Amino acid sequence: MRILDIQAIEDIAIGAAVMGTGGGGDPYVGKLMAIQAIEEFGPIKLLDADEIPEDALVVPTAMMGAPTVLVEKVPNGEEVIGSFDALKEYLGKKVFATMPIEAGGVNSMIPLALAARLGLPVIDSDGMGRAFPELQMVTFHLHNVSATPMMLSDEKGNSLLLNTINNVWTERLARNATVEMGGSVMLAIYPMSGRQVKESGIHGIITLTEKIGRAIREAKEHHQEPISTVLSVVGGFELFRGKVVSISRKTDGGFVRGESKFEGVEQYKGHTLTLNFQNENLVAQTETEILATAPDLIAVLDQETALPITTEGLRYGARGVVIGIPCNDQWRTAKGIATAGPRYFGYDLDYIPVEERIKRNGKGGRE
Amino acid sequence: MRILDIQAIEDIAIGAAVMGTGGGGDPYVGKLMAIQAIEEFGPIKLLDADEIPEDALVVPTAMMGAPTVLVEKVPNGEEVIGSFDALKEYLGKKVFATMPIEAGGVNSMIPLALAARLGLPVIDSDGMGRAFPELQMVTFHLHNVSATPMMLSDEKGNSLLLNTINNVWTERLARNATVEMGGSVMLAIYPMSGRQVKESGIHGIITLTEKIGRAIREAKEHHQEPISTVLSVVGGFELFRGKVVSISRKTDGGFVRGESKFEGVEQYKGHTLTLNFQNENLVAQTETEILATAPDLIAVLDQETALPITTEGLRYGARGVVIGIPCNDQWRTAKGIATAGPRYFGYDLDYIPVEERIKRNGKGGRE
Numbered sequence A, B: 001m002r003i004l005d006i007q008a009i010e011d012i013a014i015g016a017a018v019m020g021t022g023g024g025g026d027p028y029v030g031k032l033m034a035i036q037a038i039e040e041f042g043p044i045k046l047l048d049a050d051e052i053p054e055d056a057l058v059v060p061t062a063m064m065g066a067p068t069v070l071v072e073k074v075p076n077g078e079e080v081i082g083s084f085d086a087l088k089e090y091l092g093k094k095v096f097a098t099m100p101i102e103a104g105g106v107n108s109m110i111p112l113a114l115a116a117r118l119g120l121p122v123i124d125s126d127g128m129g130r131a132f133p134e135l136q137m138v139t140f141h142l143h144n145v146s147a148t149p150m151m152l153s154d155e156k157g158n159s160l161l162l163n164t165i166n167n168v169w170t171e172r173l174a175r176n177a178t179v180e181m182g183g184s185v186m187l188a189i190y191p192m193s194g195r196q197v198k199e200s201g202i203h204g205i206i207t208l209t210e211k212i213g214r215a216i217r218e219a220k221e222h223h224q225e226p227i228s229t230v231l232s233v234v235g236g237f238e239l240f241r242g243k244v245v246s247i248s249r250k251t252d253g254g255f256v257r258g259e260s261k262f263e264g265v266e267q268y269k270g271h272t273l274t275l276n277f278q279n280e281n282l283v284a285q286t287e288t289e290i291l292a293t294a295p296d297l298i299a300v301l302d303q304e305t306a307l308p309i310t311t312e313g314l315r316y317g318a319r320g321v322v323i324g325i326p327c328n329d330q331w332r333t334a335k336g337i338a339t340a341g342p343r344y345f346g347y348d349l350d351y352i353p354v355e356e357r358i359k360r361n362g363k364g365g366r367e
Helices: A006-019 A027-041 A067-072 A077-091 A110-118 A167-180 A194-200 A205-221 A226-234 A334-340 A354-361 B006-019 B027-041 B067-072 B077-091 B110-118 B167-180 B194-200 B205-221 B226-234 B334-340 B354-361
Strands: A002-004 A044-047 A061-065 A095-097 A150-153 A159-163 A184-188 A237-252 A255-264 A272-278 A280-286 A290-293 A297-302 A319-325 B002-004 B044-047 B061-065 B095-097 B150-153 B159-163 B184-188 B237-252 B255-264 B272-278 B280-286 B290-293 B297-302 B319-325
Touching: A002 A006, A006 A027, A006 A205, A006 A297, A027 A110, A044 A110, A061 A077, A061 A110, A061 A167, A077 A095, A077 A110, A077 A150, A077 A159, A077 A184, A150 A167, A159 A167, A167 A184, A167 B167, A205 A226, A226 A237, A226 A297, A226 A319, A237 A272, A237 A280, A237 A290, A237 A354, A280 A297, A290 A319, A290 A354, A319 A354, B002 B006, B006 B027, B006 B205, B006 B297, B027 B110, B044 B110, B061 B077, B061 B110, B061 B167, B077 B095, B077 B110, B077 B150, B077 B159, B077 B184, B150 B167, B159 B167, B167 B184, B205 B226, B226 B237, B226 B297, B226 B319, B237 B272, B237 B280, B237 B290, B237 B354, B280 B297, B290 B319, B290 B354, B319 B354
Parallel strands: none
Antiparallel strands: A002 A044, A061 A184, A150 A159, A150 A184, A159 B159, A237 A255, A237 A319, A255 A272, A272 A280, A280 A290, A297 A319, B002 B044, B061 B184, B150 B159, B150 B184, B237 B255, B237 B319, B255 B272, B272 B280, B280 B290, B297 B319
8 A cells, every 4th residue: 555645646647648548538637636636635545456355346437538528528526426426326335445447548537536535545456557448448348347337427417327238338328328418427337346356457557657657757857868768667669750740630429530640750751650549549550561559559759758649639740759568468368459459440450569560670669 | 996907908009009199109019018918917907196105106117219110129028127127126115006108109008018017006197198209298297207217228138227417318318328229228217206196197098098999999899980989089179081192201319200191082182281290290281271289189090990090000092080189288388388399399380279270270170
């Protein structure tokens, strides 16, 4: 057990934007919620998964919706409490702790804001080790944990309790309701026993995102070259450096889909990189090579500061370094690849781990 | 209290098709469910509203969806029990009885099938005194009864529990989920106290639909002219007689919208009648006159048998008598007209009671 203070929240928010791989929503809004909650209610207890009793009830919390909308509709902390309390009451059991379903983006912060307000501990685990656009894209799902009973609520006071036959139906019905309710809602989802969290979670992930954020902050303070610092913390690879020459985005069916193009600089001069995204970056490719695909992480960092740039934050002419980070091994199983690999997202590509692609392509990718 | 046997169900189903005013789904499917349930579990107790204890819990049950889909997706009685039991459990109270929210169409039969299976009584009241296409179009709504907590479930095993800030949001979110779930679902909705049922219901409605059905059956047995028999039972008016010359239908957003045209015969020769519908018939007009509008009832009866013809059942060349029936007085209040009058459905027409229109138009409309 350790305590998360405001500096920790600041660092986690930066790290979470890296893990957000372009999507997941800008953690800034969530960070403000979490910091305000800590200032009002005191710091947050962070527990390791192995500190949870086997039969304790853990209820993850999250926001659902297209990041564009998340940015426009600033939530108040009460919303999270609404769906959380409603599910708790429905389950009729004491809740031991909350946790994120995704460590990337704004959903890294929602459980922290809730935990501070309710004086609940947060588990240092998630179900992605990154951000993903759909509710079944969690390692809990790979271990056959049901997303339901799940509570979904909007800021107007409408709420839905879902019980579904599988997690794909949960995604389908919840996505639909989210669009109808105005584009973003609060979730209490994947209620789990301590044992299930231990078996199916990705552990130490909040600590890792904090390390990333701290490394970026300290690199600036100590005038170090920040990109390589980040790469060494995450075990990632540089894929490309370039200037943004085009961005196209479309919010549609509760997702933001599109692509951004980078014109190479330095050793990448003469090449163009395209990033395809559905909320998160899914495929990074040049005119000749696939450099990385989901479920591996593809992030864009500011070349000077290594601060992550979300898809929403990309501006024409911005200079970015595109990096690839190997995903958690749970995503590299057959079910993991079927759930969140390139073919699920409609790309006719086999999943090849980013580190192998780097070797094959035989260039770029200095670690 | 009285007992409904299979003959009663047969008669109610016919009467419910008249009250369905073209929509509400063909009660035939529901009738089979109800008769099968009675054969398996015995007859059904029908209670008058004044036999309900003030504080008893009454949970109405219904099907939701476009009639076209209802016909294609034959339900099994278990579905109704699913959402009913789930809501009962959520409310944590003993349920005294069920009842229809609409006496017209298939929803006249769903509560009967449920009641027989569970050995529950049915209240001889509904919330429409007819059929209407949207969930807030009930006299319960006119008396500020909330549609939620409401349970919605599909035949696959998915279920939603809704809690909404008002009944228009209930309609919006439930309609949306219904479309996503395949076009028709089962509801347990408008949970009410005995007092609320007494205050807000339309009473004696199942008995009235049974009378209509019996009158049609007996007119045939005794070779009487059946149309005038029906008109006298319901206090209705003949609006038109003609042959179907065109029908256009579109299933869209969970509704069936369209219009049917009748070429006049006998004293209506040389005139054309148009019926506009959204599931139910909403406006009956000739090229020169409005004959009737919602919330009054507009039904089409077979000229020979007086058997009601639903919008789905209308065939080119069929000979029908179009009748108008004054709606319950609760619909003739300001809130009633705002909720289910012609302007709500997008017609730039004032609501004028059918009996007044008859006088003004000064023709047709023999009672």
